[in-house]
Amino acid sequence: MRAFVRHNSLSVAFLALFLAALVFQAIAGHADFNEEQDRHGDPTISLLRYVTSSEFGVGVMENWQSEYLQFTLFILLTVWLLQRGSPESKELGKAGRESDEEQKVGEHADARSPRWARVRGIRRTIYENSLLLVMGAIWLATWLAQSITGATEYNSERLDHQQDAVSWAEYLTRPDFWERTLQNWQSEFLAVGSMAMLRWCDRTCERRQGRRAGGGGRRREAAPAALAARLVWSRSGREAARHGLSHRSSARPHHRRLERYRLRARQAVCAARFRPAGGGRGRGH
Amino acid sequence: LHADGDEPALRVRAGGLGMRAMFVFYLVLIVGGIAYVSVIGLLHN
Numbered sequence: 001m002r003a004f005v006r007h008n009s010l011s012v013a014f015l016a017l018f019l020a021a022l023v024f025q026a027i028a029g030h031a032d033f034n035e036e037q038d039r040h041g042d043p044t045i046s047l048l049r050y051v052t053s054s055e056f057g058v059g060v061m062e063n064w065q066s067e068y069l070q071f072t073l074f075i076l077l078t079v080w081l082l083q084r085g086s087p088e089s090k091e092l093g094k095a096g097r098e099s100d101e102e103q104k105v106g107e108h109a110d111a112r113s114p115r116w117a118r119v120r121g122i123r124r125t126i127y128e129n130s131l132l133l134v135m136g137a138i139w140l141a142t143w144l145a146q147s148i149t150g151a152t153e154y155n156s157e158r159l160d161h162q163q164d165a166v167s168w169a170e171y172l173t174r175p176d177f178w179e180r181t182l183q184n185w186q187s188e189f190l191a192v193g194s195m196a197m198l199r200w201c202d203r204t205c206e207r208r209q210g211r212r213a214g215g216g217g218r219r220r221e222a223a224p225a226a227l228a229a230r231l232v233w234s235r236s237g238r239e240a241a242r243h244g245l246s247h248r249s250s251a252r253p254h255h256r257r258l259e260r261y262r263l264r265a266r267q268a269v270c271a272a273r274f275r276p277a278g279g280g281r282g283r284g285h
Numbered sequence: 286l287h288a289d290g291d292e293p294a295l296r297v298r299a300g301g302l303g304m305r306a307m308f309v310f311y312l313v314l315i316v317g318g319i320a321y322v323s324v325i326g327l328l329h330n
Contacts (some may be wrong), residue, residue: 004303006304006312007304008303008304008307011307015307015310015311052325053325054325054326054329056321056324058326060318061319061322064318094286138315138319145319145323148323148327149323149325149326150326151326152326152327153326159321269289
């Protein structure tokens with residue numbers, strides 16, 4: 001049990017925070033909904049009825065979709081776009097996809113690499129882009145769920161005001177859908193942009209401190225995000241567990257330097273909630 | 286039997302299983318949440 005907590009403290013902590021926030025969202029949302037009902041002279045509803053309502057559903061999904069869009073864009077854009085000095089970015093001049101050798105896929109894969117890293121064709125493409133594909137799929141699914149439950153909520157409001165209901169497709173063109181969507185997107189984009197810049201300051205300060213302490217001011221190599229970005233389980237989870245890392249980051253654990261990079265990438269996740277497991281390096285998402 | 290380091294192999298394996306369980310739990314949570322909200326949206330339509 002202690003080993004489980006030590007290896008999973010971050011995911012357990014965020015899971016607990018998520019569940020607590022969801023419960024309190026339901027309680028506060030229910031109270032707010034009933035206050036509104038009272039103001040209109042309508043009957044109040046139970047908490048159970050509220051958590052199965054479209055009002056609650058759309059509130060949850062509009063936030064989920066924006067979070068997963070943020071991850072998806074971050075993984076995708078950091079392949080080509082750079083921010084000098086930021087640990088969220090690759091170094092200048094390294095924009096773009098990496099070679100098979102750098103990625104250690106295909107003929108450069110070793111015996112302990114996942115099988116899909118060694119084969120050619122669609123399976124390797126999926127392996128190379130697994131994190132991006134999963135995050136992108138979750139974003140699209142959550143956005144779809146937001147639109148479905150949002151349309152229901154929108155129509156219930158219209159019926160209350162003796163207006164005709166609109167179809168799902170029609171709802172997608174209504175300001176309500178886009179207002180719900182964009183109010184979340186703008187905050188996520190600002191958060192990611194400021195993260196890249198504020199971490200830059202942090203790292204520059206660290207480097208200066210290193211020089212003063214006689215560390216020689218050696219330039220740190222950027223965390224090679226792609227090397228830790230695959231979502232595929234590898235056979236070498238045992239090695240990853242020994243380093244306190246997730247299985248998905250252990251494609252080539254024998255390589256000491258890569259392990260250091262991965263550990264650094266994990267530490268960045270601890271410091272930054274939206275730092276995906278090596279958000280986008282070359283072909284390795 | 287010990288792993289490469291100073292940790293017993295069995296404990297290391299248990300840690301790996303725990304991580305796998307968390308990985309699957311998160312996926313189930315996400316997919317379940319999306320399905321739940323979609324269903325209540327469709328049912329109340």
